[in-house]
Amino acid sequence: MSEPSHFKLDGEDIPCRPGQTVMQAAQAAGRYIPHLCWHPDFAPHGSCKICVVKADGRTVAACTFEARPGMQVENRTPEMDDHRRRLLNMLFVEGNHFCPSCEKSGNCTLQATAYELGMANFHFDHFFPDRPVDASHPDVMLDFNRCIQCELCVRASRDVDGKQIFALAGRGIRSHLIVNSASGRLADSNFAVSDRAASVCPVGVILKKRVGFAIPIGSRRYDAAPISAEAQPSPPPAQGERP
Amino acid sequence: MSKKLKVATVSLAGCFGCHMSFLDIDERILELIERVEFDRSPLTDIKTCGPCDIGLVEGGVCNSENVHVLREFRDHCRTLVAVGACAITGGLPALRNPLDVADILEEVYHSRPGLAKGAMIPNDPELPLPLNQVHPIHEVVKIDYFLPGCPPPADAFWKLLTDLLAGRTPSLRHGLIQYD
Numbered sequence: 001m002s003e004p005s006h007f008k009l010d011g012e013d014i015p016c017r018p019g020q021t022v023m024q025a026a027q028a029a030g031r032y033i034p035h036l037c038w039h040p041d042f043a044p045h046g047s048c049k050i051c052v053v054k055a056d057g058r059t060v061a062a063c064t065f066e067a068r069p070g071m072q073v074e075n076r077t078p079e080m081d082d083h084r085r086r087l088l089n090m091l092f093v094e095g096n097h098f099c100p101s102c103e104k105s106g107n108c109t110l111q112a113t114a115y116e117l118g119m120a121n122f123h124f125d126h127f128f129p130d131r132p133v134d135a136s137h138p139d140v141m142l143d144f145n146r147c148i149q150c151e152l153c154v155r156a157s158r159d160v161d162g163k164q165i166f167a168l169a170g171r172g173i174r175s176h177l178i179v180n181s182a183s184g185r186l187a188d189s190n191f192a193v194s195d196r197a198a199s200v201c202p203v204g205v206i207l208k209k210r211v212g213f214a215i216p217i218g219s220r221r222y223d224a225a226p227i228s229a230e231a232q233p234s235p236p237p238a239q240g241e242r243p
Numbered sequence: 244m245s246k247k248l249k250v251a252t253v254s255l256a257g258c259f260g261c262h263m264s265f266l267d268i269d270e271r272i273l274e275l276i277e278r279v280e281f282d283r284s285p286l287t288d289i290k291t292c293g294p295c296d297i298g299l300v301e302g303g304v305c306n307s308e309n310v311h312v313l314r315e316f317r318d319h320c321r322t323l324v325a326v327g328a329c330a331i332t333g334g335l336p337a338l339r340n341p342l343d344v345a346d347i348l349e350e351v352y353h354s355r356p357g358l359a360k361g362a363m364i365p366n367d368p369e370l371p372l373p374l375n376q377v378h379p380i381h382e383v384v385k386i387d388y389f390l391p392g393c394p395p396p397a398d399a400f401w402k403l404l405t406d407l408l409a410g411r412t413p414s415l416r417h418g419l420i421q422y423d
Contacts, residue, residue: 092332099328099393114420116417120415128333128340
């Protein structure tokens with residue numbers, strides 16, 4: 001296998017291989033590109049656009065754009081982080097993200113990403129939508145107020161669990177998460193707490209019952225260090241292994 | 244010694260938790276009081292806001308009096324800061340927003356079980372009228388800075404105030420920006 005080529009991420013050399021996206025290459029090198037709908041275990045979705053970067057002057061999503069040798073990529077520039085804050089503002093005002101009462105607070109990717117970007121306010125007028133919760137399932141509850149439509153649960157249920165329990169329905173501002181059962185209730189689907197989809201939600205929509213608030217404030221995932229501190233270089237692939 | 248800066252604080256549709264967290268700056272309040280003088284505030288019991296350098300507003304806007312006070316603060320404070328989750332997002336009081344305010348008043352004061360005989364919706368003309376929804380304060384007046392948290396940590400108050408007193412744009416590091 002040939003030596004990897006490199007591209008520049010905020011002026012720093014990052015190795016890349018053919019077929020690797022900017023996000024994958026940055027992640028492998030232990031560099032943090034803010035993201036919400038991207039997850040290393042699933043096919044990229046490219047919908048949240050929080051991973052927006054400028055590649056050779058073009059504004060693209062790092063999770064879907066292929067890294068090419070010699071490319072100049074701007075990531076944590078004031079301009080890109082401004083774009084990201086505006087997108088986060090919109091996600092927050094569109095739903096009901098009342099962090100003080102949320103079980104996911106402190107372990108929430110949306111919240112941690114907003115902290116990382118120094119977002120102290122929400123800029124726009126809040127929508128205050130009326131979205132009922134679904135607590136019908138014995139082990140898991142769904143609080144649709146916090147959905148950011150990343151489709152990680154859709155992908156996990158379809159691609160890993162083989163169940164297709166979740167989907168997005170509607171268009172534009174009316175698009176929302178639905179459950180694939182005749183009644184629309186989670187209890188009437190074949191969802192199980194052991195499903196991959198039960199543990200993939202980056203926000204506080206899919207919540208396991210009877211474990212909320214178990215971790216005290218101060219010990220939660222993003223209390224001590226920002227989300228960017230979690231990015232670590234991955235070990236180089238073994239000889240012959242597909243990277 | 245330079246002139247002391249004037250600071251006003253108020254709680255609108257809030258629980259005074261942000262004010263309590265502010266007092267958690269503990270002995271640093273002695274250092275603060277060397278450099279600022281409090282105008283209208285629950286700490287001074289002054290009832291109207293005079294010309295001030297900094298206004299700290301806790302709580303969202305849930306009734307007509309909140310709107311009046313908030314506008315008074317905006318008119319008199321050179322720098323206005325939204326303090327806490329309720330001021331910034333509407334917070335806990337805003338959980339009533341999807342409901343009809345008439346239905347809420349009817350249920351709470353008139354129709355729910357356990358009320359005294361003849362209980363009715365309070366209608367004293369001195370009571371401020373509730374708004375149909377609770378709003379974050381930036382939807383009503385221009386806000387210069389935001390201090391999130393429920394409540395914001397005492398260290399975040401300290402950082403914000405010392406930054407403002409030093410003439411710097413306030414910046415909060417990890418751990419001082421929090422939403423819960």
